[in-house]
Amino acid sequence: MTTQTGVRLRCAAKIILFLLLLIGILHGVSYLLQPRDASALAQTRSEESLRVFDEPDQSLDVLFFGHSGVYSAISPMELYKEYGFTSYACSQPLQLPWESARWLKALLLVQSPKVVVFEVDHLFYDKATVVARNSLLNTFYDVFPIFRNHANWKDWFGGRQKGDRSATKGYFYSAKVKAYTGKAAMQKTDRVYKIGKKHMKALEEVYSLCKERGIQLLLMELPSAVLWDYSRHNAVQKYADKRELDFIDLNERLDEMSFDWKTDTRDKGDHLNYSGAKKVSAYVGKLLVERYSLDDRREDEAYSYWKEDLKIYQSKQKGGRS
Amino acid sequence: MNTVMLIYFGVLAAAVLVYYLVPMRVRWVVLLVFSLLFSALISTYMIAFFLFTAVSVYCATRWGFRCPAEDASASAIKRCDRTNRLVIALTILLNLAILGVLKYFNFFGGMFNSLLSLSGTSFRLPALRVMLPLGISFYTLCAIGYMVDILRKKYPAERNFGKVCLFLCFFPKILEGPICRYDQTAPDLFEGHAADYREMMFGVQRIVWGLFKKIVVADRLFLLVKTVADAPSQYSGVASLLFMVCYTVQLYADFSGFIDIALGSSQLFGVRLPENFRQPFFAKSAQEFWQRWHITLGAWLKEYVFYTVALSPRVTGPAAKIKKKFRNHFTKMLPTIVALLAVWLCNGLWHGPEWKYIVYGLYYFVIITAGMLTAPLFAKLYAKLKIKNPDKNIPLRILRHVRTLAIILIGETIFGAHTLTDAFTILASLFRPYHGSVFALGLDMREWLVALAGMAVMLAVGIVKERGVCIRAQIARRALPVRWATYLAMAMFVVVFGAYGNLYTVVPFIYGTF
Numbered sequence: 001m002t003t004q005t006g007v008r009l010r011c012a013a014k015i016i017l018f019l020l021l022l023i024g025i026l027h028g029v030s031y032l033l034q035p036r037d038a039s040a041l042a043q044t045r046s047e048e049s050l051r052v053f054d055e056p057d058q059s060l061d062v063l064f065f066g067h068s069g070v071y072s073a074i075s076p077m078e079l080y081k082e083y084g085f086t087s088y089a090c091s092q093p094l095q096l097p098w099e100s101a102r103w104l105k106a107l108l109l110v111q112s113p114k115v116v117v118f119e120v121d122h123l124f125y126d127k128a129t130v131v132a133r134n135s136l137l138n139t140f141y142d143v144f145p146i147f148r149n150h151a152n153w154k155d156w157f158g159g160r161q162k163g164d165r166s167a168t169k170g171y172f173y174s175a176k177v178k179a180y181t182g183k184a185a186m187q188k189t190d191r192v193y194k195i196g197k198k199h200m201k202a203l204e205e206v207y208s209l210c211k212e213r214g215i216q217l218l219l220m221e222l223p224s225a226v227l228w229d230y231s232r233h234n235a236v237q238k239y240a241d242k243r244e245l246d247f248i249d250l251n252e253r254l255d256e257m258s259f260d261w262k263t264d265t266r267d268k269g270d271h272l273n274y275s276g277a278k279k280v281s282a283y284v285g286k287l288l289v290e291r292y293s294l295d296d297r298r299e300d301e302a303y304s305y306w307k308e309d310l311k312i313y314q315s316k317q318k319g320g321r322s
Numbered sequence: 323m324n325t326v327m328l329i330y331f332g333v334l335a336a337a338v339l340v341y342y343l344v345p346m347r348v349r350w351v352v353l354l355v356f357s358l359l360f361s362a363l364i365s366t367y368m369i370a371f372f373l374f375t376a377v378s379v380y381c382a383t384r385w386g387f388r389c390p391a392e393d394a395s396a397s398a399i400k401r402c403d404r405t406n407r408l409v410i411a412l413t414i415l416l417n418l419a420i421l422g423v424l425k426y427f428n429f430f431g432g433m434f435n436s437l438l439s440l441s442g443t444s445f446r447l448p449a450l451r452v453m454l455p456l457g458i459s460f461y462t463l464c465a466i467g468y469m470v471d472i473l474r475k476k477y478p479a480e481r482n483f484g485k486v487c488l489f490l491c492f493f494p495k496i497l498e499g500p501i502c503r504y505d506q507t508a509p510d511l512f513e514g515h516a517a518d519y520r521e522m523m524f525g526v527q528r529i530v531w532g533l534f535k536k537i538v539v540a541d542r543l544f545l546l547v548k549t550v551a552d553a554p555s556q557y558s559g560v561a562s563l564l565f566m567v568c569y570t571v572q573l574y575a576d577f578s579g580f581i582d583i584a585l586g587s588s589q590l591f592g593v594r595l596p597e598n599f600r601q602p603f604f605a606k607s608a609q610e611f612w613q614r615w616h617i618t619l620g621a622w623l624k625e626y627v628f629y630t631v632a633l634s635p636r637v638t639g640p641a642a643k644i645k646k647k648f649r650n651h652f653t654k655m656l657p658t659i660v661a662l663l664a665v666w667l668c669n670g671l672w673h674g675p676e677w678k679y680i681v682y683g684l685y686y687f688v689i690i691t692a693g694m695l696t697a698p699l700f701a702k703l704y705a706k707l708k709i710k711n712p713d714k715n716i717p718l719r720i721l722r723h724v725r726t727l728a729i730i731l732i733g734e735t736i737f738g739a740h741t742l743t744d745a746f747t748i749l750a751s752l753f754r755p756y757h758g759s760v761f762a763l764g765l766d767m768r769e770w771l772v773a774l775a776g777m778a779v780m781l782a783v784g785i786v787k788e789r790g791v792c793i794r795a796q797i798a799r800r801a802l803p804v805r806w807a808t809y810l811a812m813a814m815f816v817v818v819f820g821a822y823g824n825l826y827t828v829v830p831f832i833y834g835t836f
Contacts, residue, residue, distance in 0.1 A: 011519040
């Protein structure tokens with residue numbers, strides 16, 4: 001072996017050893033940062049989403065699941081302010097149905113909601129790129145959970161408090177307005193979109209989890225100008241009929257809630273802004289109270305912390321400009 | 323971490339791998355392919371603008387450019403020079419026009435529309451809604467510098483179009499610079515480099531250091547900066563002061579952090595890019611600050627704007643006449659002052675089509691000019707106070723540092739506030755008491771602890787570097803366990819304490835938007 005080859009091999013060996021050491025330490029520290037409760041089972045991609053586990057046990061009446069459309073359109077604090085029931089928007093960007101199912105399963109260990117609202121748009125996240133992206137991310141986080149849980153270092157300075165709740169309850173505030181100026185109404189069709197096998201399996205899992213526990217499952221489509229169409233509507237309606245579930249497509253009720261694509265979206269019809277979220281939350285809240293007779297917690301002493309969170313939420317809306 | 327950075331690191335990893343697998347003589351082609359790929363991934367179809375610039379620069383310097391024969395007459399040489407100047411000037415104007423339309427159309431169009439509304443006409447220029455091509459402000463400056471250097475006969479024009487392209491769009495520098503000169507960078511870029519363990523390790527260390535600055539410090543401070551910047555009228559006193567300090571540190575950590583990543587990345591290929599920062603907060607004057615901050619932009623403006631204006635007969639002619647009439651310090655400085663005005667206007671405008679950037683540029687123009695004009699007065703004052711060497715007088719040095727820091731903080735407030743009005747609101751609110759808690763400004767106590775620790779590390783590294791010590795070389799001299807422990811600790815600190823993930827906001831690189 002020449003001297004140069006020897007040097008190269010030694011360098012390569014050193015690099016490999018260093019990387020192995022780094023991976024070992026990453027795993028070791030991952031263990032130190034692992035959440036110690038049900039949140040570890042949820043395996044969500046975002047740390048913000050884990051904050052639903054900071055809510056007191058058995059305290060949430062309604063859980064919303066879905067992709068970014070949910071955290072942009074549903075504000076649990078607006079629902080509480082208007083109708084008094086407690087809820088949480090369990091959603092992440094590009095959330096896939098099996099992520100919702102896994103999250104729900106973990107949450108049901110600590111919560112007993114009356115209603116689960118399943119936003120159906122994410123049943124149609126079936127582009128290979130989206131599925132691959134999320135699978136890749138989830139695999140990466142499974143191998144290196146430290147990248148998901150790294151912010152738990154805060155536990156080392158006083159520990160994660162159960163009361164360290166999110167004041168927005170999963171909602172993402174944005175006052176930006178970027179109007180949608182395309183066609184307002186969906187074109188009716190008899191075509192039925194074929195929901196992917198894996199997506200359908202996840203929906204079935206959610207259905208079974210709710211049925212086993214006597215939870216009302218409501219399928220809902222939030223206002224969506226960009227992706228939603230009637231073939232998808234028909235596919236969900238078909239499933240809802242088969243399982244005798246409620247399905248509400250808010251795109252058919254935009255006029256009832258005075259929704260305006262010119263003022264109520266922050267990115268040309270893909271996501272709603274605060275104005276849109278207020279209208280949708282008001283409509284959805286009324287609908288949920290009427291259908292499922294949810295309790296009003298506003299005067300309940302056990303839920304007084306919602307009042308405190310509401311104050312923080314409102315101060316954020318006043319100060320915000322995002 | 324933002325998507326651009328994820329793509330960047332993906333491209334970087336693939337490029338390093340391929341670079342060392344292909345024969346030495348075609349390694350520059352690998353850099354070119356990956357640089358174009360990176361630009362195409364980010365800019366998509368807007369890469370056409372970059373290609374247009376590259377083609378125009380190549381054509382102007384290769385085919386439009388004429389070198390007179392050795393035995394050519396003086397008039398033929400003059401004619402040739404005139405043609406060359408015309409070709410280069412037109413190409414520069416063309417490229418500036420592209421930059422102007424894409425970047426400044428809405429700003430100047432808005433002003434034009436305001437004038438139209440005053441005149442009562444209903445006609446309005448429509449707003450242009452286009453995405454800027456990746457790094458347009460950076461590669462345009464590189465292209466102009468290259469063409470002017472060819473015109474000034476500093477070096478011959480590059481014959482290979484691919485190499486011109488690579489010089490302009492080398493992917494580590496296209497996002498935020500540094501703004502390179504051809505003769506500084508090209509030899510390193512085009513020469514194939516053999517893998518060098520030490521160089522590569524230094525490169526990786528520098529990347530990790532850049533990530534530390536960006537993710538641990540800059541993105542964490544952003545939480546406070548955004549809180550105050552979004553509602554400046556709600557804050558005052560300490561909160562406003564914290565905004566000024568935190569934004570200044572955030573901007574430095576963000577920009578110099580990316581420059582560290584860029585320099586470290588290019589070091590992985592054995593390519594050395596010029597430094598862009600040299601402990602700017604240790605400057606004793608505003609002028610010195612700009613010799614330490616965004617060094618390559620300052621050098622570019624000095625070379626291609628300052629000298630061009632200061633030595634232009636249109637400036638020197640009238641200035642000489644005025645000087646003859648009024649002999650004083652001011653008239654002596656006149657060409658310099660005019661050139662400085664051009665430099666600072668360009669500096670402000672280069673940062674973006676907003677009034678706050680123009681005011682930012684003029685702010686430094688006024689301060690630096692005032693410094694130059696009052697220099698004789700201060701010299702007299704020092705003589706009266708019997709201060710023989712002001713640079714060695716400790717109280718005076720402290721005073722100068724504090725003054726310069728105050729100047730920097732005010733400047734960065736103008737730069738960082740959403741609007742000029744917001745900047746004045748923040749500055750005016752400084753002396754009103756703030757009754758809230760500093761922990762209610764976006765950073766809780768634990769976040770503050772990490773932010774302060776990060777800033778303390780940056781300060782310590784700055785002090786050591788200011789003393790001329792190369793920390794990476796120092797670490798490299800230690801025994802292997804010490805070295806590795808240092809690297810691992812640094813990497814783990816970034817992973818654990820980095821302000822990334824959904825609990826934090828994704829913060830794009832600030833200079834990436836210019």
